[in-house]
Amino acid sequence: MSNLKDLRGSSAIVGVGTFGNGESPGFTDMELLARSAHAAVADAGLKMSDIDGLCSASIGASMWTMPVIEYLGLNPRYIDGTMVGGSSFIAHLLPAMRAIRSGQCSAVLVCYGSAQRTSPVGRREIGQLRRLVDPQPYEYPYEPVLPASAYALAASRHMHEFGTTREQMADVAVAARAWARLNPEAFMRDPLTRDDVLRARMVSDPLTVRDCCLVTAGGGAYVMVSAERAKSLPKKPIYVLGNATAVWNRQISSMRDLTVTSAKQSGAGAFAMAGMKPNDIDLLQLYDAFTINTILFLEDLGFCPKGEGGRFVENGSIAPGGKLPVNTNGGGLSCTHPGMYGIFALIEAVRQLRGEAGERQVKGAKTALAHGNGGTLSSQSTAILGTEETV
Amino acid sequence: MSEPKGVEAFHQLELNAGHFLIQRCTDCTGHVYFPREVCPHCGGTSLEWIAPKGTGTVYAVTTVRRKAGDGGDINVSLVDLDEGVRLMSRIDSPVSNATKIGQRVKSRVQVNDGKGLVVFDAMQGGAL
Ligand SMILES: [Zn+2]
Numbered sequence A: 001m002s003n004l005k006d007l008r009g010s011s012a013i014v015g016v017g018t019f020g021n022g023e024s025p026g027f028t029d030m031e032l033l034a035r036s037a038h039a040a041v042a043d044a045g046l047k048m049s050d051i052d053g054l055c056s057a058s059i060g061a062s063m064w065t066m067p068v069i070e071y072l073g074l075n076p077r078y079i080d081g082t083m084v085g086g087s088s089f090i091a092h093l094l095p096a097m098r099a100i101r102s103g104q105c106s107a108v109l110v111c112y113g114s115a116q117r118t119s120p121v122g123r124r125e126i127g128q129l130r131r132l133v134d135p136q137p138y139e140y141p142y143e144p145v146l147p148a149s150a151y152a153l154a155a156s157r158h159m160h161e162f163g164t165t166r167e168q169m170a171d172v173a174v175a176a177r178a179w180a181r182l183n184p185e186a187f188m189r190d191p192l193t194r195d196d197v198l199r200a201r202m203v204s205d206p207l208t209v210r211d212c213c214l215v216t217a218g219g220g221a222y223v224m225v226s227a228e229r230a231k232s233l234p235k236k237p238i239y240v241l242g243n244a245t246a247v248w249n250r251q252i253s254s255m256r257d258l259t260v261t262s263a264k265q266s267g268a269g270a271f272a273m274a275g276m277k278p279n280d281i282d283l284l285q286l287y288d289a290f291t292i293n294t295i296l297f298l299e300d301l302g303f304c305p306k307g308e309g310g311r312f313v314e315n316g317s318i319a320p321g322g323k324l325p326v327n328t329n330g331g332g333l334s335c336t337h338p339g340m341y342g343i344f345a346l347i348e349a350v351r352q353l354r355g356e357a358g359e360r361q362v363k364g365a366k367t368a369l370a371h372g373n374g375g376t377l378s379s380q381s382t383a384i385l386g387t388e389e390t391v
Numbered sequence B: 001m002s003e004p005k006g007v008e009a010f011h012q013l014e015l016n017a018g019h020f021l022i023q024r025c026t027d028c029t030g031h032v033y034f035p036r037e038v039c040p041h042c043g044g045t046s047l048e049w050i051a052p053k054g055t056g057t058v059y060a061v062t063t064v065r066r067k068a069g070d071g072g073d074i075n076v077s078l079v080d081l082d083e084g085v086r087l088m089s090r091i092d093s094p095v096s097n098a099t100k101i102g103q104r105v106k107s108r109v110q111v112n113d114g115k116g117l118v119v120f121d122a123m124q125g126g127a128l
Helices: A029-043 A065-072 A093-102 A123-133 A148-162 A166-180 A194-199 A263-274 A291-300 A309-316 A342-354 B007-016
Strands: A011-022 A053-056 A078-080 A107-114 A202-204 A217-226 A238-247 A283-286 A367-374 A379-386 B022-025 B047-050 B055-064 B074-081 B086-089 B091-093 B103-112 B115-127
Touching: A011 A029, A011 A093, A011 A342, A029 A065, A029 A107, A029 A217, A053 A065, A053 A093, A065 A078, A078 A093, A093 A107, A093 A217, A093 A238, A107 A342, A148 A202, A148 A291, A148 A309, A148 B055, A148 B074, A166 A194, A166 A291, A166 A309, A202 B055, A217 A342, A238 A263, A238 A342, A263 A291, A263 A367, A263 A379, A283 A291, A283 A342, A291 A309, A291 A367, A342 A367, A342 A379, B007 B047, B007 B103, B007 B115, B074 B091, B086 B115, B091 B103
Parallel strands: A053 A078, A053 A107, A283 A367, B091 B115
Antiparallel strands: A011 A217, A011 A238, A107 A217, A238 A379, A367 A379, B022 B047, B055 B074, B055 B103, B074 B086, B103 B115
């Protein structure tokens, strides 16, 4: 079929960095990105001048890689500005692995920053602008609050077909908060109960504001090099065993079955490349823009049968001490969500596999799955990572 | 202004005149909505306009919660037309948060300030 398996473990993530998570008043997107990029390059034991590959994406700026290259003083031989929403920074993995394997470049920096929470441009203004430059004439006239209403529609269908309950979705938020309480970098660390979620302000039925991700500022970055080069760098290399990306639709109204996302395809691709199955995975980082996401992705990635996701996440089973560690940083629901979250899912997976996760460390973790989502259940990208013994 | 050449503009002009049209591919016989220049089923360009029966079933539903000053709560639904295509719309009556998945609905073109929009009303007989 393909020789993607030849790329399995051929590259490793050797540096990660975050900066300015939460409130960062007075910082621009680029400043948050640059600080994160610097932290990731330093973490890799490299200098910015060692970077010869650059991947980035921005919600606001359509030619974003150019100002990033300019700002950081780079001269990359490999550039990827693929923008498929919040999953972009996981989707950047496989092309970068090919570029490293071919010799086109040797050290790829993937970086992101957003001042969404503290931006001088309000989200209402950005929404109005987007209607002009990127119209969705078959949805906007009905006044959905996007993206929340799109995920609410998916939740309504999941509840209808499988009997999934608001309580089960609330348990996703409660589990995320329990993990966040163990993470000093997380933005929201107050206790959260199922009732708190259910009684919170309704945004778009059946989702309350606590079923929805945070709006924060923040930046994140990682550095990837070849497996051979990784061995000479200071941090424990975390190898990329599989990666695949899939898009089936952009608008929620064009999604064929609201209970099945293209994570089914991206997950199958990533598992095939890695030669692994869900049972082989020690921990998951799933892009939880809304509580229904975690349920959908557990199903579509094969961790439980279709329709069983609600029952799977009940009563603390994905919380600390549960049967499967999911979103150990607190996720987009409680840790951070500066516009696009995907890179933070990947960074947390790396920190866990390195054994750097402190109080929230999953003991003995050797494999992790990081999954990104973009748009309104529109793009899905799955990565499988492992320590040296899994290669 | 010249006559619109693209299907998006044509579809909107028809809506403004009170006519709800969808497309049908004469190559593969598939129905298409939203309007396209190229058939998403078979890749062909032989798309003709047809008037749908207008009847359909609510596939998914949400209520957007808004302050009264922002227009108040509003229904947003996905409706599957009997022809097999899906669209986002609003179930306008009954005016309540009572719209349920499976509800049978009938389309109506609402024209405001000269601009047409497809909305739906609940049909007697209720859910499937
Ligand atoms: Zn066709």
